[in-house]
Amino acid sequence: MLLKVKNIYKSFHIGTHTVDVLKNVSFQVERGKICTLLGPSGSGKSTLLNIIGGIEIPDKGSFYFNETEINGQNEKTLGHYRRKQLGYVFQSYNLIPNLTLKENIESGAYLSDEPLDVNDLLHTLGLWDRQDQLPSQLSGGEQQRTAIGRAVIKNPDLLLCDEPTGALDYKTSREILAMLEKVNQKYGCTMMIVTHNEAIQGMADQIIRLHDGAIRSNENNRNKQKAAAITW
C-alpha cells in the first residue's frame, strides 16, 4: 500500500467561526493506481490533497506513505518528502514565466536524484517542438502539459493533481487526461486526481467521493475506461 490515510480531521477558523473541512477521513491507495477524489466545491478535496502533499497539517489523525508516518514530521522532513516522493500539478499551471518550456521541466528534474530523460518526456508529452517557448507563448493545454512534465520528470511515487483540467476546454481537457493516463502507464506513478468533473472517474482505478468533509463512498472502479473513451 503506497498511501494510508487514517481518521484525518481538519478545521479552519474564519473570524469567530470554525469550519470543519475534513471529518474523520480514512482511505488507502495502492501503488501504481489512479485515484480520483470527487466532490462539490467546499467538500474538502483540495485540503485533503494538500495534507497528503505535506502542505497542510491535519488537526488530528495520521497518514502513512510507504508505511512511514508523514503526519507530525517537521518542515524539513516534509520538504524532503515533497522533493523526493511527490509531483504536483495545479489547475492554474503556475509555470515560471521567464523559463522556457524545457527549463520549466528541468526545474523539476533538478530535485530528483534519478530524473526521467527530459527529451524522452518532451516527446511523450508532445511538446518537443515547443520546448524553447516561454509560458506566455503556449496555449493553456501546452502549459498544463508542461506542468505535468515538471511534476513527472522527478519520477515521483505519487502525482497529485488538483483540478488539472479545471481551466481547460473540453478538447484540451481530454488531451490532458490522456496524457496523465500515458504517464501512469509508462512511468507507473500513482496518481491522485482532485476533480469535480464526474466523468473523469471513468479512467480511475479507485473513486473516493467527499461530501461536506466526510467520505461518502470509496470504491474500486470495475468499469475502468481508457481516457480517450471519456466524454461529458
Add this chain to the structure above:
Amino acid sequence: MFVKNPLNKRIPRMLAGNAGKFLAVLLFLVLSISLASGFLVAEYSLRSGYDSTFEEYNIEDGHFELLKEMSDPLAEVLKNEKLSIFTLFNKDLEIKENRILRIYPVREEINRIALLEGVMPETDEEIVLERLFAGNNGYEIGSKVKLGAKAFWVSGIVAFSDYSSLFKNNADGLFDNTHFGIAGVNQEAFDELEYNDLHYTYAWKNHDPDLSPEEKNDYADEILDLVKEHDLIKDFVRRSDNQAIHFAGEDFGKDRVFMMVFFYITIVIIAFLYVVVMRSTIELEAKSVGSLRALGYTNGELIRHYSLLPLLVTLMGALIGNVLGYTLMKDAFIYIYTKSYSLIPAPVLWNAEAFVLTTLVPVLIILLIIYGFLPALLSLPIQKFLRNDLSRRKQKHAISLGKLSFIARFRLRIIFQNTSAYLVLLIGILLGSLLMSTGLMLPPLLENHQQEVLNNQICAYQYILRMPVETTDEQAEKFAVQSLELGEITVQVLGIEEDSQFLPEVSQGLQTREAIFSNGLTSKYGMEEGDQLELSKKYTDETYSFELGDTVYYPAGFTIFVYLDDFQTIFNCDETYFTGYFSNHKLNDLDEIFIASIRTERDLTLALDQLMDSMGQVFKVMAVFSVILFFVLIYVLSKQVVERNQQSIAMLKILGYENNEINNLYHVTTGLMVVFSFLISIPVCRLLLRIIFKQIMTKYIGWFDFYVAPWVYPVTIVSGLVSYLIIYVMQSRKTKGLSTAEFFKEME
C-alpha cells in the same frame, strides 16, 4: 543525472525584465561607492603624499626671522650636534597691483622644491612659479614676469614643500593664492633683485628624526632663548605652528564624517530598493514560488535563487564603483583639494580602510538586509503563495465603511488591500526625504554658519600683537588669548575686560574665577552648568581646568571666556600681560613691527569662503547625488504600487470602467498616499536629521549649529510629487493604451 539548478537560467531574463530597476540600483551603487571610495582614496593618497614630503623634501623643524643678518656669536652657539641652520632669505616684491611674490633662491638642502612642469631656473633670467599663483594670474611656462626693473621668463611650475597653503604671514587668519605667491630664482638673480625689505630668515632642522613632539618643542624653546639672547628677533615659527606647512594637512578628510554618514544612508536606501524590487518580483511570481515549494524546492534554494541577482548586481556595482573611485572620482576629489592647496603630486595608494568602509561594509549591509528579508517572506506557508496572498495578517471581517460614497469606499478598500505596499512607500519616502534633506541642507548650513559668524563677530579690527604694546586709543580694548587642546580640537581661552564694550553680554554674565563657554563647546560635549572641562597645552604636560558657569552663543569657534585678570592668573602671566586689542576702527598709533596680524571682516569672510571652497564642493556633489537618487527611489516605489494593482485595474477595464475613472480610483489614491506619506515623513525626517546631525558633530572636529534652510523640506516634497506625477502620467497612458483583449490576457 545531475542537473545544474535550472532556475538560474532565468537570471538574465529576470535582469532583462527588470532592467530599469536593476540599472537604477546599479547606477546608485556605482555612484555612491565610487564617490565614497574616491573621496577616501584621494584623502589617503594626499595625506600619505603630504606626510612623506616632510622627509623627502627635508622640511624644516622651524624658522626664525631676524632684523638683520645673524651675528657670529649666535651662529656660533647654534652650531651644535643637535641641529643644522639653513639660510632662507627671501624678498617680497609687488609684481602687479596688489600681487605680491615672495622670491627665494632655489633651495636644494632644506624645504626642497617639487618641479611639476618645465625646468628649474638655470640662468639668471629664469624663474619658477608656484602652481596656484601662476594659474590664478595667467602665468605659464614661457610667460614673462617683471620683478622690479628686471624681466624673467617662467621656466617651470613648482610646488614649495613648506608652502602647501600660501599664508603670507603665519599669524594671518587666511591665505590667498591669487594675491600672494612664491617663486624661485637662482642665487645670482636673487642677489641682483631690487627690494625694499630683505627677510633674514633662517630655518633649523633637528638631526634626530625620531624626536617626540615635546622634545622638538623643548629644542625650539632653547633656540628661541639663544636667538633672543644674541640678536633682535622679528618672527619665530615652530613647524608645528606653521600654518603654511600644516593647514592643508589638517584640512584633509575634515568633511569625512559628513561623507560617510551620507554614504551609509545611501547604502541603506539601495538595500531597501533591492527589497522593494525582490518583493514585487516574488509577489508577481507567488504562484510559481508556491508550486516550486510544493514540488520540493527548499526555502534555502529559493532564497539563494532570489538573492543571486541582487548579489551579482551588488558585486558588479562594487567592482565598477571601486574602479571609478580609484580613477575618475579620486581625481575629482584631488582637484577639489589642489584647487586650494599647493600640493606635491602624490601616487594613488591602495587603501585597505577605504575598501572595507566603502565596499566590504556596504556589501555586507546590503546582504544582511536582503538575507534578513527574503527568509521572512519566503517562509510564508505554501498555500499562501498558491493563493497569491502574501499578507501576514489573518483574514478578518471587512471593515464596515458605513454610508460613504462608492468611490470613497472603493478608494479605502484599495488602501486596505495595499497596506503593506503603502507602508513600503512610506518607509521609502521617509528614507528618500532623509537623504535628500541631508544632501540639500549642507550647502545652506555652511552659508548660514558663515552669516552667523559675521553677525556675531566681536569687532571690526582684531589686533594680535607680537608683544604687549599700549595704544592711546581709548576705544580700543585689551584682550588675551591662549590656544589649548582637547583631543583633536583646539579651544581658544579668551581673557576679556570686566566691563567689555565688545562682549557686553559675556562680561556682564561672567563672575570672577568663572568661565563662560561658547555654545558649540557645551553642545558638542553635552555639558551642563558646573561641569568641568580639562584642556592641555600643546607639547607640554600642562593642563587647565575650567568650570562651566554659563553658555553664550558664539559660532566662530570653540571659545572659553574668562576675565583678563583671571586669564593672567590661570596662565601665570604678569598683570600687564595681554595679546591684542578689539577695536571698531584702525589703531593708527601702533607700530607695524609690533603687529602680528589684524583680523577684519574681510579676513573672516575669506576664511569662511575657504571653508566653503573645500567643504562646500563636497557638499554640492552630495546634494546633486541625493536629488537624483530621491527621484529614482520615488519612481521605483510608486511604480511597484501601481504595478501591484494592474490586475484589478484590468478587471475594472473589462467591467467597462473608463480610463479617467480607473485613474481616479487607483492612481489618485496612490497619489493621495504619496502626499500623506510626505506629511508624515517630514516631521520624522526632521527629528532623525537632528539626531544624525548631533552624532556627526560629536565626531567632527568643529561645530555647526543645526540649520535646515526653510526651502529644503518644500523642495523635497515638491520633488517627490513631481516624481510621482511622472509615474502617474506614464501609467495612465499605459492603461489607456491597452486593449480589452490585452487586459484579458493580463488577467490570465
